[in-house]
Amino acid sequence: MKTQQLITAFSLLLGVYATPLAAQQPLNFTVKANEIKSAVSPNMWGIFFEDINLSADGGIYAELVKNRSFEFSMPLMGWSIPKEAANNGQVLIINRQTVNSANPRFARVTVPGTRSFALVNEGFRGMGIKAGEQYNFSVYARQQASTAVKLTLTLLDESGKAIGSTTIAPTGNSWEQYKGSFTASATVPKAKLQVQFSGPGVVDVDMISLFPQHTWKERPNGLRADLVQLLADLHPGFLRFPGGCIVEGRELSNRYQWKKTVGDVNERTVIMNRWNNEFAHRATPDYFQSFGLGFFEYFQLSEDIGASPLPILNCGMACQFNSSEVVAVNELDPYIQDALDLIEFANGDVNTTWGALRAKMGHPAPFNLKMMGVGNEQWGPQYVERYTIFAKVIKEKYPAIQLINSLGPGPDGDKFTFLNDTLRKLHADILDEHYYSSPEWFLKNASRYDSYDRKGPKIFAGEYAAHSKGVGNGDNKNSWQCALAEAAFMTGLERNTDVVVMASYAPLLAHVDGWQWAPDLIWFDNLRSYGTPNYYVQKLYANNKGSVVVPILKGNSVISGQDSVYASSVVDHTTGELVVKLVNTAATPIPVALVVQGVKLATNANLTILKSNDLQGLNSLDQPMHISPATQNIDIKGKTIRTNIAPWSFYVIRTKITK
Structure with missing residues (x-):
């Protein structure tokens, strides 16, 4: 039996629902909107x-490449050599600690014949690739002994099918950064990047990197x-x-x-x-x-x-x-x-x-x-x-x-x-x-x-x-x-x-x-x-941070768990609004009446509700908005805001005020 059904049945046994909702007396709270209790720090919620x-x-x-500079404790962690390429060359990890202590390792790839050697990077639990997105590749490389090894970069889907590719031809025997771009032809949640080396020759590579073009603010x-x-x-x-x-x-x-x-x-x-x-x-x-x-x-x-x-x-x-x-x-x-x-x-x-x-x-x-x-x-x-x-x-x-x-x-x-x-x-x-x-x-x-x-x-x-x-x-x-x-x-x-x-x-x-x-x-x-x-x-x-805190009381006491209700209230000086937050931790709806003192209220308010009928309810990748806020307008008569707080819910009420 679901949690809601159990609690509802138990509540009925206790007679919680003996009185119809319409006949229940509301909880009366007072909001002293003209009495500033304290300022709200601009840094309050972070x-x-x-x-x-x-x-x-x-x-x-x-970054999509894991261990791009071969500096993990196991230098080739995240990298693998395809079986079909294993006999076509070799990779050595060179440690130049005395030359570059911050980034000591690089890979030296030797391709003795005309066939191709390859390294494949698995990414971080795969690489998330989007169809139509441009991907920007970069690598630091240098050739050895006047060779001219070419690098072909290919994105592979889970079945090994190519979904994007480009070729880079490093030149010279000093370290330089080389770049290339390509557009992915498919959306793949767990792709891999294959770096294919075509020889013959010897090439050194480091900082093998792949980024989507559309990062935050398009920054490299x-x-x-x-x-x-x-x-x-x-x-x-x-x-x-x-x-x-x-x-x-x-x-x-x-x-x-x-x-x-x-x-x-x-x-x-x-x-x-x-x-x-x-x-x-x-x-x-x-x-x-x-x-x-x-x-x-x-x-x-x-x-x-x-x-x-x-x-x-x-x-x-x-x-x-x-x-x-x-x-x-x-x-x-x-x-x-x-x-x-x-x-x-x-x-x-x-x-x-x-x-x-x-x-x-x-x-x-x-x-x-x-x-x-x-x-x-x-x-x-x-x-x-x-x-x-x-x-x-x-x-x-x-x-x-x-x-x-x-x-x-x-x-x-x-x-x-x-x-x-x-x-x-x-x-x-x-x-x-x-x-x-x-x-x-x-x-x-x-x-x-x-x-x-x-x-x-x-x-x-x-x-x-x-x-x-x-x-x-x-x-x-x-x-x-x-x-x-x-x-x-x-x-x-x-x-x-x-x-x-x-x-x-x-x-x-x-x-x-x-x-x-x-x-x-x-x-x-x-x-x-x-x-x-x-x-x-x-x-x-x-x-809904507000500028200053104003008191919200039941009688002369702050509202902190009485009758399963928790509350706070602020005034937003920027927008000229009163903001009241109400939390109902009970399994039953609770009618409330907020009597607002010291200001004149508008005739309506914006109400945002976050709630679920299942205390164990979750959001997920497939249902990202399962529990998410919903908004509506409510009418206000005179100086009193009335609402029924739903079971297991969080309410935010915003309304314009004037002195």
């Missing part, structure tokens, strides 16, 4: 990006347009990058070092992705970071989607869940210098060292960096010791930069309490709270910030998501039950914007064939993508 679940390589970074080395569009549609206030535990690394040698992710793409150092074997149930040994999506691209993406950039930097501590490795305090200087240089890279004049690099990469104007995270999810006195040193140096040189500080991996317990007490005494700027828990936890904690110190540090709800089956396993789903609980919890975040200044769901992206962690906000395969019910909750909050 995005947390981490390279997990093939989010970067194989995801938003549009660009991003996957459909995924960026989903982010842009959120209208995020900030973009936090690059994580997450990626920042820390399993050990310090594997940490994220931003300076190795900027400059020429072919000079960025590839490293193992720390999520490749983190979870035994989703091991991904071919997961590496090419850093084609690096700090410059993160800043550029932030600017593109109108979000404030929020970089998080390593503070000399590796992941405490893994190695607990820390750098000695007297050796912190390089880590602190990285932070200072990043501010210069983002904001510095073009005549500064790092500002000049930003300009050389195509962005002479500053990125207007205003905030930065020191460490990710660290805890203990060793974190406080290092944060204190970072803060002193950064604030002395850049006092306007706001610093984000870790409160550890959870929202309570000894680790949290120690950091919360200590960092408050140190007058930290913004404290980063993380919570992954059950839907029930989110419902119970919607009033978490009602009693927080109004004069203490501000709060960043930096990572949160309701988990249906416990944390850290492969069974969690982006169910409507989880999204609804998050919607209820977020009324408490919005109601307390004098304390909570930023919030972001996490993680953001997941490839359906390459994920390590669930749930996630947006799912995709090689061709398609969709927003989860949780995505639409985030979108409704971010697109």
Whole structure:
């Protein structure tokens, strides 16, 4: 029996439906629209990006070739030699570590006769190819001993049929980049790229790359347009990058070092992705970071989607869940210098060292960096010791930069309490709270910030998501039950914007064939993508952010779970509208009457409804809009807005107001 049927039957036994709906007395709420409780931060609802679940390589970074520079731990990982070509030549991987430490390896292909040798790249769980799309190939190559090996690039569908091809003829014995383009004749979700070498001769190749022409804003080395569009549609206030535990690394040698992710793409150092074997149930040994999506691209993406950039930097501590490795305090200087240089890279004049690099990469104007995270999810006195040193140096040189500080991996317990007490005494700027828990936890904690110190540090709800089956396993789903609980919890975040200044769901992206962690906000395969019910909750909050919070009360109390209803209200000064958010977590409809004080209402309102009759309902690649918002108009009489909140639903009401 379905969940809805069970609950309906149980409710009938209890007599919930004994009174006809029309006869039920509405819940009366008062909205004091002329009483400003607090301002809403422009950064309030944002995005947390981490390279997990093939989010970067194989995801938003549009490169189709895996291990394009042969720098994975197994140099030919992702590449194969067709049986029919195996005896026609050979490939050697040459390591030139002393010559080029950032990109030491390249492939030397020898074709002794007139037949053809070939390498085939499998892509990231295949290559998503669209009919009629132009694909741009590039390679760095040089000929050996006056030979003239030609390269024929062919896209192959799942059956091995060619669906697009072009030929490149490298010349000379020095490294040069060669390019070619072709148009695909078919749509294929899991294509491969064959690079055929026709001799005789010897040729060296490196940085074998394939991009679609239509990336976000048509940029070379660009991003996957459909995924960026989903982010842009959120209208995020900030973009936090690059994580997450990626920042820390399993050990310090594997940490994220931003300076190795900027400059020429072919000079960025590839490293193992720390999520490749983190979870035994989703091991991904071919997961590496090419850093084609690096700090410059993160800043550029932030600017593109109108979000404030929020970089998080390593503070000399590796992941405490893994190695607990820390750098000695007297050796912190390089880590602190990285932070200072990043501010210069983002904001510095073009005549500064790092500002000049930003300009050389195509962005002479500053990125207007205003905030930065020191460490990710660290805890203990060793974190406080290092944060204190970072803060002193950064604030002395850049006092306007706001610093984000870790409160550890959870929202309570000894680790949290120690950091919360200590960092408050140190007058930290913004404290980063993380919570992954059950839907029930989110419902119970919607009033978490009602009693927080109004004069203490501000709060960043930096990572949160309701988990249906416990944390850290492969069974969690982006169910409507989880999204609804998050919607209820977020009324408490919005109601307390004098304390909570930023919030972001996490993680953001997941490839359906390459994920390590669930749930996630947006799912995709090689061709398609969709927003989860949780995505639409985030979108409704971010697109209806408002300028100031105004009280919404039942009697003299805030509405936070009474009668299964959660609520918050804001006024949008830009549009001159009152915005009320209502969440019904009950299995029955609830009539409400919103008496609005202090302003004059229009005669109608726009109502957006996000709901499902199935708490375990999901969106999918085949049904991407199964649970998605619907809009309608409702009439208003006098000072009262009346509506029936459907079972298990999230309502957003917008109406024009005048004083």
